[in-house]
Amino acid sequence: MTAPVITVTHGAVGYDGRPVLRDVSLTVTAGEVVAVLGANGSGKSTLIRAVLGLVPLAAGSVELFGTPLRRFRQWRRIGYVPQRLGAGGGVPATVREVVASGRLARRGVLRLPGRADREAVDAALRAVGLADRAADPVATLSGGQQQRTLIARALAGRPELLVLDEPTAGVDAASQEAFATALRDFVADGGTVLLVAHELGPLRPLISRAVVVHQGGICHDGAVPEPAGHHAEPDHDHVHPHGPDEPAGLWSS
Numbered sequence: 001m002t003a004p005v006i007t008v009t010h011g012a013v014g015y016d017g018r019p020v021l022r023d024v025s026l027t028v029t030a031g032e033v034v035a036v037l038g039a040n041g042s043g044k045s046t047l048i049r050a051v052l053g054l055v056p057l058a059a060g061s062v063e064l065f066g067t068p069l070r071r072f073r074q075w076r077r078i079g080y081v082p083q084r085l086g087a088g089g090g091v092p093a094t095v096r097e098v099v100a101s102g103r104l105a106r107r108g109v110l111r112l113p114g115r116a117d118r119e120a121v122d123a124a125l126r127a128v129g130l131a132d133r134a135a136d137p138v139a140t141l142s143g144g145q146q147q148r149t150l151i152a153r154a155l156a157g158r159p160e161l162l163v164l165d166e167p168t169a170g171v172d173a174a175s176q177e178a179f180a181t182a183l184r185d186f187v188a189d190g191g192t193v194l195l196v197a198h199e200l201g202p203l204r205p206l207i208s209r210a211v212v213v214h215q216g217g218i219c220h221d222g223a224v225p226e227p228a229g230h231h232a233e234p235d236h237d238h239v240h241p242h243g244p245d246e247p248a249g250l251w252s253s
């Protein structure tokens, strides 16, 4: 039997008492590539933040690599790429520096980077196709290249699980392809992936399972839905920037 990497059991999450997820159960096992799909504001990001302990559960439980979240300490086993690089205007860091920061959890802040650190950073830069931009300030890169930088940063820590929030949203085609290649290599090496996506694009063939979040629950867990005018198709009713909040009546049942 394959070991569970993520186990969410009857998880519920709310913000300021407003429920966003209720009674969500999800298991991701080693080697799976699971896409979390769903409409704008349905709670996809909230689900992965809850998995990582970044938002508290109102009910239920989460285990990572078989350990209850509150006791889990092996964060080096997980690489997380949040939704956006963030404003952070004027940060002069180079691409290599940002990617190298992904090694901090492994080496500790007080030790200087060694050969293994440099090799992991080089390999991560190559994996996302940014080796030739290593010395450039991240601020000079396109949005897609900045996103690839963050993915390389997560890869540099040599994690077993990658958690990615909309890695390809608003990203140019070349960056999407580069990311798909990096992800394919990561999975071929035995990695596990949980990602939020609206448009799967070149990632589609890599996804082994799709989980669709709708009205606070998981309404589908299985094959990747085909594009169609249906709720299960995340491209359908998604708009950027964020639309208005869900109507309160949605939570009345």
Ligand SMILES: Nc1ncnc2c1ncn2[C@@H]1O[C@H](COP(=O)(O)OP(=O)(O)OP(=O)(O)O)[C@@H](O)[C@H]1O
Residues within 6 Å of the ligand: 015, 016, 020, 038, 039, 040, 041, 042, 043, 044, 045, 046, 047, 242, 245, 246
């Ligand atoms: N920190 C927060 N405080 C209060 N409400 C929040 C917070 N984060 C998210 N929400 C609300 O929770 C709901 C779910 O948000 P979430 O970001 O999880 O959805 P999503 O499916 O990832 O959406 P998107 O596709 O827009 O990224 C939305 O109504 C959102 O406005």
